[in-house]
Amino acid sequence: MIKLSGYGRIAVVPAENAELTRVGAGTPMGEVLRRYWQPVCLASDIEELPKLVRILGEELVAFRDKSGRVGVLDAHCAHRGASLEYGRIEARGIRCCYHGWLFSVGGECLEQPGEPPDSTFCSKVSQPAYPAREFGGLVFAYMGPPDKEPVFPRFDNLEKPGWELFAYRNMSRGAVAECNWLQIQENAMDPVHTAFLHSTISTQQFSDIYATLPQLDFAETDYGMKYVRSAKLPSGRTFVRVQENYTPNMRSIADNLTPDRPYADGANLIGWWVPVDDTHTLGFHIEAYDPNDKEKVSTFARAKEGRTAGTQEKHRSYEDTQRHPDDKEAQVSQRPIAVHALERLGTTDRGVILFRKILRRALKDVSEGRDPQNVFRDPERCQIKVVSGNTVS
Numbered sequence: 001m002i003k004l005s006g007y008g009r010i011a012v013v014p015a016e017n018a019e020l021t022r023v024g025a026g027t028p029m030g031e032v033l034r035r036y037w038q039p040v041c042l043a044s045d046i047e048e049l050p051k052l053v054r055i056l057g058e059e060l061v062a063f064r065d066k067s068g069r070v071g072v073l074d075a076h077c078a079h080r081g082a083s084l085e086y087g088r089i090e091a092r093g094i095r096c097c098y099h100g101w102l103f104s105v106g107g108e109c110l111e112q113p114g115e116p117p118d119s120t121f122c123s124k125v126s127q128p129a130y131p132a133r134e135f136g137g138l139v140f141a142y143m144g145p146p147d148k149e150p151v152f153p154r155f156d157n158l159e160k161p162g163w164e165l166f167a168y169r170n171m172s173r174g175a176v177a178e179c180n181w182l183q184i185q186e187n188a189m190d191p192v193h194t195a196f197l198h199s200t201i202s203t204q205q206f207s208d209i210y211a212t213l214p215q216l217d218f219a220e221t222d223y224g225m226k227y228v229r230s231a232k233l234p235s236g237r238t239f240v241r242v243q244e245n246y247t248p249n250m251r252s253i254a255d256n257l258t259p260d261r262p263y264a265d266g267a268n269l270i271g272w273w274v275p276v277d278d279t280h281t282l283g284f285h286i287e288a289y290d291p292n293d294k295e296k297v298s299t300f301a302r303a304k305e306g307r308t309a310g311t312q313e314k315h316r317s318y319e320d321t322q323r324h325p326d327d328k329e330a331q332v333s334q335r336p337i338a339v340h341a342l343e344r345l346g347t348t349d350r351g352v353i354l355f356r357k358i359l360r361r362a363l364k365d366v367s368e369g370r371d372p373q374n375v376f377r378d379p380e381r382c383q384i385k386v387v388s389g390n391t392v393s
Contacts, residue, residue: 014341020359021180021337023275024057028363032248034144035366035375037152039272039284040072041139042167050094052085055143057277059083062132062139063105066091071105072141074128078109084127103127136286137167151376155270157252157386163288170271170283171305173328177273177281180337181249182359184281185273187331188243188251189351191216191229197330198256198308206256206299206309209239209392218351223247223374223384225358227351235260237392244388245355247362247373249273252388255298256309260392267388269298279336 003009016022023030033056041062045051050063052075059075061084071094075083082098093104095111102111107129112122130141131149136158142149158165169175173184187193191214199211214231224246231239237260244252244267254267269287276282289297302310308327315321321329345353362372376382 013335014339016180016337017340019363020340020356021182022278023181024278028367029248029359030056031144032359032362032366032372033275035148035150035372036144036248037133037140037142037150038249038274039138039282040141040274042169042284043070043134043137043139046070046139048089050085050087050089052083054276054280055141055282056275058143060130060141061085061087061094062141063087063089063094065089065093065105069105070132070134070139071103071107072130072132072139073103073105073107077101078103078125078127079112101125103129105129105132136165138284138286148371148375150371151379151382153374153376154383155252155386156383157267157388158270158286158288159383160288162290164291165286165288166301167284167286168301170273170285170300172300172303172308172326173281173283173332174306176276177283177328177332178279178336179281179332179334180279181273181275181281183331183334183338184283184327185245185249185251186352186355187327188245188253189218189225189227189355190349191227191241191243191351192348193330194229194256197325197327201325203324206311207258207260209233209258209260210256212239214239214241216348216350218354220354220358221387224250225351225354226387233260233392237262240391240393242388242390243267244386245358246384247358249275250374252386253300254388254390255300257299257311258390258392263390263392265390267386269300270386 019028040053040055041051046062046064050061053060060072061075062072064070077096079101086097087094093102095102100113107127109122109125115121130143132141194210195213198206212231214229217228226244229241251271252267269285271285274282299309304314306315306328365372
């Protein structure tokens, strides 16, 4: 018999799935995420001043010295703990505002102007630092064990001859999403929700063809998993949408403004959902575009804060979010960390189930000393081949 009473079922909330959701140093998923290059900020954020960031529960400062080198250091100066977000950028590094100690992008202490001229103390001090690099308009850091640093991955959809790259913050769940990274990342493997949340419930947020209830298929790939969403449209045409998640927190998504006419277009972007900590998340996109067609950018790039696509106006009130909820409302409201023990997963949730299985495999690989999926060692074999896209036939 189905229980209808809430007594003892609402007040008592089971613990979250800590194995998959907690991201601090030493946690299973925290150690997996630290085996990959993670974006920490836009390259444009550090043109002249340092940028304070919090990634995987760690306070960091990103900066570019006046020689053009990028660094990601512990935010707190090794001397007395003052934040380097207030540091002065110089040719050789960043100088702490408090006592003027100078650190290179690699964390070497280069100067201690308050110490005696013959002091050797400088050589005994270093500022904790992470390997850093720029790509496509983002600054990335590798925060894992030094001897496990991987080759930086490549994505074939970002390597189109003659095309250019630009990066932007994905603020569809807010400037900082107030929930755990996993419930946002796994949303990309929940394709049936577009027929409800983005169509019949909230009126049409994308294009009309998403309202047709689809057939779903899910499969593992060499890089993670994909879904294939197929729908027979009222016009008689068939709409097929393929999206991919790459282990652990990357994905490729095709634009969602798809017409009901013969059409084919691949995904031109790669995205990351990066944990700030256990209950906050940052979103980043790198997108490729044809410089001869600068208006041809995705609806994601045009989206206003709190909205998934550039086809909607920004929410203006709480009532508006209730009448027309978007991904932000659906995912953040699952609690700061969604409680898996309370879920009742059905057949349309096969993608979520499979994605969690893939993550558990990555946890096992790291715990047993193996490289998890998409940790590349060969610079000649580090390209992810993207198949995400939309077709109407």
